[in-house]
Amino acid sequence: MPSPPWTDSATKAGRCRKPTHHHSHGGFMANDGRTLQLPGDAEKTDAGYYIAESLQGQRLRMLPTAGGLSLNIACLPDGVYMLRVHLRKQKKPHRIGRFIIRRR
Structure with a gap:
């Protein structure tokens, strides 16, 4: 399956800045x-994949699973996001929840 156009090579390669604290x-x-x-x-x-969106609904990043019950979000800047999941057998992504990234 081809990557959505709003993904980037840094996300795919896992090259991101270091986090500092758990929130x-x-x-x-x-x-x-x-x-x-x-x-x-x-x-x-x-x-199939997860999507990080702005609270206004703009798709910002595709987030591949990091294994198990976690996603790599290190490439996202500090802010508030909505997480959606795109299921393989359905066309419309489903909302999972919101998250805040705040690094110090």
């Missing part, structure tokens, strides 16, 4: 600035 906020998905923790039931889905 978890009520109502937001936990992350350490480098890795985003997915909900436990994400393992049961037939995920």
Whole structure:
């Protein structure tokens, strides 16, 4: 399957800046600035890929799985994002939750 046009080579190659601290906020998905923790039931889905969007709905990055229940988010700048999953057998991505990246 070809990569969506809004991906970049840095994401695919895993070249990103280093995170500094772990942050978890009520109502937001936990992350350490480098890795985003997915909900436990994400393992049961037939995920093709995940999408990081702005809160206005603009697609910013495709996030391939980092193995298990986590995603590599190190290439995203600090900010607030919406995470969606694109399931292999469906055409429309589904919203999973929001997350904040705040590095010090």
